[in-house]
Amino acid sequence: MNITEKILARASGRQRVAPDDVIFANVDKVMVHDVSGPGVIKVFDKLKKQGINVDKLWDPTKVWVAEDHFVPSADKMSAENVVKLSNFTKNYGIEKHFKYGMGQYGICHTLSHEEALVLPGEVYVGGDSHTNTTGALGSFACGLGHTDVAYVLLNGKIWFKVPQTLYFKLNGKLPDHVMAKDFILKIIGDISTEGGAYKTMQFGGSGISEMSVESRLTMCNMTTEAGAKNGIVEPDQKVVDYLTSRGAKNITLVHGDADAEYEKIYEYEGSEMEPLVAKPFSPENITIVREAPSVELDKSYIGSCTGAKYEDLEAAAKILKGRTVKIRTEILPASISIYKRAMENGLLKIFLDAGVTVGPPTCGACCGAHMGVLAKDEICISTTNRNFPGRMGHVESQTYLSSPLVAAASAVTGKITDPRDLK
Amino acid sequence: MKGNVIKYARDNIDTDVIIPGQYLKVHDYAELAKHAMEGLDPDFHSKAKEGDFILSGRNFGCGSSREHAPIALAHSGIKAVLALSFARIFYRNAVDGAFLLPIEIDQDAYSDIAEGDQIDIDLKSNQINNLTKNKTYKMKPFSDIIGKIIEAGGLFKYKPD
Numbered sequence: 001m002n003i004t005e006k007i008l009a010r011a012s013g014r015q016r017v018a019p020d021d022v023i024f025a026n027v028d029k030v031m032v033h034d035v036s037g038p039g040v041i042k043v044f045d046k047l048k049k050q051g052i053n054v055d056k057l058w059d060p061t062k063v064w065v066a067e068d069h070f071v072p073s074a075d076k077m078s079a080e081n082v083v084k085l086s087n088f089t090k091n092y093g094i095e096k097h098f099k100y101g102m103g104q105y106g107i108c109h110t111l112s113h114e115e116a117l118v119l120p121g122e123v124y125v126g127g128d129s130h131t132n133t134t135g136a137l138g139s140f141a142c143g144l145g146h147t148d149v150a151y152v153l154l155n156g157k158i159w160f161k162v163p164q165t166l167y168f169k170l171n172g173k174l175p176d177h178v179m180a181k182d183f184i185l186k187i188i189g190d191i192s193t194e195g196g197a198y199k200t201m202q203f204g205g206s207g208i209s210e211m212s213v214e215s216r217l218t219m220c221n222m223t224t225e226a227g228a229k230n231g232i233v234e235p236d237q238k239v240v241d242y243l244t245s246r247g248a249k250n251i252t253l254v255h256g257d258a259d260a261e262y263e264k265i266y267e268y269e270g271s272e273m274e275p276l277v278a279k280p281f282s283p284e285n286i287t288i289v290r291e292a293p294s295v296e297l298d299k300s301y302i303g304s305c306t307g308a309k310y311e312d313l314e315a316a317a318k319i320l321k322g323r324t325v326k327i328r329t330e331i332l333p334a335s336i337s338i339y340k341r342a343m344e345n346g347l348l349k350i351f352l353d354a355g356v357t358v359g360p361p362t363c364g365a366c367c368g369a370h371m372g373v374l375a376k377d378e379i380c381i382s383t384t385n386r387n388f389p390g391r392m393g394h395v396e397s398q399t400y401l402s403s404p405l406v407a408a409a410s411a412v413t414g415k416i417t418d419p420r421d422l423k
Numbered sequence: 424m425k426g427n428v429i430k431y432a433r434d435n436i437d438t439d440v441i442i443p444g445q446y447l448k449v450h451d452y453a454e455l456a457k458h459a460m461e462g463l464d465p466d467f468h469s470k471a472k473e474g475d476f477i478l479s480g481r482n483f484g485c486g487s488s489r490e491h492a493p494i495a496l497a498h499s500g501i502k503a504v505l506a507l508s509f510a511r512i513f514y515r516n517a518v519d520g521a522f523l524l525p526i527e528i529d530q531d532a533y534s535d536i537a538e539g540d541q542i543d544i545d546l547k548s549n550q551i552n553n554l555t556k557n558k559t560y561k562m563k564p565f566s567d568i569i570g571k572i573i574e575a576g577g578l579f580k581y582k583p584d
Contacts, residue, residue, distance in 0.1 A: 145512060145515060388440065
């Protein structure tokens with residue numbers, strides 16, 4: 001069995017599982033945020049009317065809550081949702097609630113590893129499609145809707161069809177000007193936004209071993225854009241060190257068997273990779289940056305669960321140091337802990353000196369909700385993960401997806417720019 | 424199940440066009456319905472009638488896990504989405520929440536069924552009858568667990584064997 005199959009076998013109390021088996025898996029961790037939480041509460045209200053007991057959760061210690069999509073609240077409805085979330089965690093005895101404005105908070109898919117909330121080998125589900133991100137720690141991590149999350153909260157388990165696995169092998173390190181974001185865009189361009197549907201996307205090879213944990217998180221994050229059920233990397237010492245430094249204990253690593261089976265294996269040479277962008281309106285619509293259309297950009301956005309981890313900010317700082325931006329540029333660290341590190345290490349000064357606006361952690365503009373959405377006809381280069389019509393604001397705005405290096409280089413020139421071509 | 428078809432002849436209709444991100448804070452189902460398909464077809468709300476079906480191409484519902492998407496369609500009156508294929512979470516949400524039926528069709532049905540056609544979906548024989556054109560197409564049968572969850576009326580009513 002491969003790693004995903006092993007985790008699902010353990011979680012469903014079976015010796016073996018095979019692709020297409022339907023199982024009920026016990027869940028180790030579950031996450032809700034300010035979008036899925038009120039949705040779950042609504043499901044609970046509906047169930048209550050049907051006479052189903054929703055007084056207690058199966059295990060409140062396994063549940064954690066993030067506020068990220070609509071904080072800081074821009075309107076009454078958002079503010080009320082945040083209050084609903086607080087009442088929910090209070091009523092059900094959920095202690096791990098990362099509240100906006102009270103110390104550590106941030107994007108749920110960043111807190112999951114920054115706070116060591118999910119460990120290797122665990123089954124982790126969340127009310128957000130990018131829950132896949134956390135598979136980079138060697139867990140089975142998967143996004144679900146409100147009804148499914150409500151079911152897990154009450155029953156501690158959920159059904160899955162065991163997925164087929166696509167294995168993406170990276171031979172050798174990526175060049176310095178190429179980031180994990182470029183590599184995952186390349187893969188999505190190759191297999192399409194439907195290429196991973198109902199499947200696992202697993203990453204391995206010497207290039208992945210060379211990658212930092214944060215880069216692997218970027219890879220797994222965007223498996224969602226290929227339609228995958230989960231993305232995963234087999235855990236190694238880097239993962240153990242990462243989580244241990246954040247207080248994790250009792251880490252048990254799960255690995256695939258030597259004879260593990262994969263539906264298909266794709267191989268890539270690290271040295272051949274180039275900086276890429278995904279043009280509007282699909283993450284599969286990729287082109288090499290040096291061949292990108294020469295459009296006048298209105299904005300550069302460096303934020304989100306995909307592109308605002310510490311190393312993403314470091315990459316942007318490398319470009320922005322001593323330079324000034326030519327277009328509106330926003331940098332939003334993905335969590336307060338990252339924000340603090342950026343401050344302590346001088347990154348914030350580099351950004352502010354370059355003319356960038358540094359904002360609080362939020363998903364706001366990435367999902368077109370608030371805090372920097374795009375007007376009609378505006379064009380943005382962004383480190384986020386989706387560029388669907390209207391994703392970041394007006395339905396006639398356009399978003400190009402890129403790595404933080406490319407987004408920062410483009411901020412400096414006002415055009416889509418390969419970091420190697422900066423003067 | 425009998426109804427009229429609203430056709431979107433394209434692939435990858437994503438959750439951002441089904442219900443744009445700015446409405447994710449809305450949890451009032453009727454209010455969500457007013458904005459269904461707003462990113463693609465601003466007339467959808469006035470167009471959709473109780474019992475209608477949507478017909479579309481590949482990878483319908485790709486993107487977000489937002490359950491708002493099937494809810495917005497269901498509360499617009501849509502009983503089923505017929506598509507060449509579906510994105511994973513949209514498909515689950517539609518079935519587990521018992522909002523609407525996600526029905527996988529073949530190329531024949533996709534090309535042949537036109538906007539405004541009246542069709543009858545027969546879940547027993549896995550057939551789609553086009554009453555307007557007097558033609559019949561096959562639909563992909565639901566997998567075992569999906570069929571059982573649909574029959575039970577959603578995940579919470581389903582009792583595993």
